[in-house]
Amino acid sequence: MANRVTNRPAPVRSLLADGRELLYFFDAGSHLAQEPSPADTRELPPRPATPEMRYDALLDEWVSYATHRQSRTHLPPAAECPLCPSAPGRATEIPATGYDVAVFENRFPAFGPGAAEGQPAHDAGRSAPAAGRCEVISFSADHSASLSGLGRERVRSVIRAWTQRTAELSRVPGVEQVFIFENRGAEIGVTLHHPHGQIYAYPYITPRTQKQLESAARHREAAGGDLFADLLANETADGRRVLTRGRYWTAYVPFAARMPIEVHVVPHRTVPDLPSLTDAEREELSGVYLDLLRRIDALYPTPTPYIAAWYQAPLDHPARGGYRLHLQLTSPRRAEDKLKYLAGSEAAMGAFIGDIIPEQSAQRLRSVLPPFDPDSGLDGAGGQERGV
Ligand SMILES: [Zn+2]
Structure with missing residues (x-):
């Protein structure tokens, strides 16, 4: 480590x-x-x-x-x-x-x-x-x-x-x-x-990761840049979908989110996996991640189903050093009593039809709890820590 x-x-x-x-x-x-x-x-x-x-x-x-x-x-x-x-x-x-x-x-x-x-x-x-x-x-x-x-x-x-x-x-x-x-x-x-x-x-190497590696290689060839860094810079500059911006991490609804609830939590530097984080990065992550889970739980009176998935770099791949660790949290819940099912287009063709505009989804997740302050000390979940 x-x-x-x-x-x-x-x-x-x-x-x-x-x-x-x-x-x-x-x-x-x-x-x-x-x-x-x-x-x-x-x-x-x-x-x-x-x-x-x-x-x-x-x-x-x-x-x-x-x-x-x-x-x-x-x-x-x-x-x-x-x-x-x-x-x-x-x-x-x-x-x-x-x-x-x-x-x-x-x-x-x-x-x-x-x-x-x-x-x-x-x-x-x-x-x-x-x-x-x-x-x-x-x-x-x-x-x-x-x-x-x-x-x-x-x-x-x-x-x-x-x-x-x-x-x-x-x-x-x-x-x-x-x-x-x-x-x-x-x-x-x-x-x-x-x-x-x-x-x-x-x-x-899982198919999703393989595809990300190919996209990153294509981007590097075409634009000469780091796809992971460029995506984060775009989200930060736009700002409409950002939920939390800390010193080391940003949580945002991606520009082309597929699921009714979809949030990416991304470190500010290129780091392949969890063991490569610094203590300070891990510490801030504990607050940013907890804040995200509480936002998901605050959306509806009943618990929202979700998949929280950590994408980590493959261990033996030439592009390992350029891959960026990130979390993708997704939920198929599109209303209190409605779930999105992967139907013909999504399940057979892998062609997604979204139900909710990502900016609206981000606005909703921002509005359910006060903003998270990553600088608010060790128990940085602020007032939300109380009463739990
Ligand atoms: Zn039990």
Whole structure:
């Protein structure tokens, strides 16, 4: 890691009954950091075999078949939630009776548990093990919490966990890209209500990232500039879609947003991934990100489903150094009781028809809460911190 975050307890590692890794991360000053980590008392079946992936030569993309996921836990009642802490007579995926943030290998992974041996050739009819790794990150021991309500210190711990996992998974042989994301809301296919996110270590560069790299290369050739820097400069100069501008980060609705709610959070310098951020950048991010989540939650009386997706540079690509880390938060919610579905044009052709003009969406997100001030000290969420 480029920067060591000081005065925070180090993560504690343990193993689950079937050999999967589990890590606990702690908030600053957490009493839980001093407690011993209990053993997993369950008897678990052996881990599933690494799924197969097949090459789609028509689209030049890989498709992973994780058929064992059909039997995974689907919206269990709170009393059977696998992410709640263990209690006497009820052992969950997390043996501890309390925790701040826990990360563990997914029992039903779409990639892994086998490690990849380099990228397989892109040939029609080619299949390969879907190697890599899938992890689950639980943001809280509280089943009914939401990341936006957990406070700034917890968001710091989550960012620290994301950073540590990215750094460690980036060193796994055959991993080409580390993807950190949160799906929230049953409307978009979440199978567990407990507040959590996921981490995928892919054995290839994802199609979206590949396309961004190609766009950046084309822009450099045509205009001689850095596409990521130029887009940020355009948004800043225009200003109508900017939600927050800090010292190190800007959050904005992009000029050509596809989804009814879409916000990009972009660092002010070219930085490939979370481990490459400075402590000051991570600190401001904890405030900017929390502010964004609170704006999303303030839009409607009921929780808005969203996907928060971290785009990080591929690990072994000549343009890695010019790629810029960024977050894309999207939601299909276009009104209190209406969702946007990807229909014929979007699903079949990838040709998006938007429902809401991006300037209007930005105006709405700006108006639901007072402006965020990145200079308002350590608990920089200002007055919004109170009452949470
Ligand atoms: Zn739970």
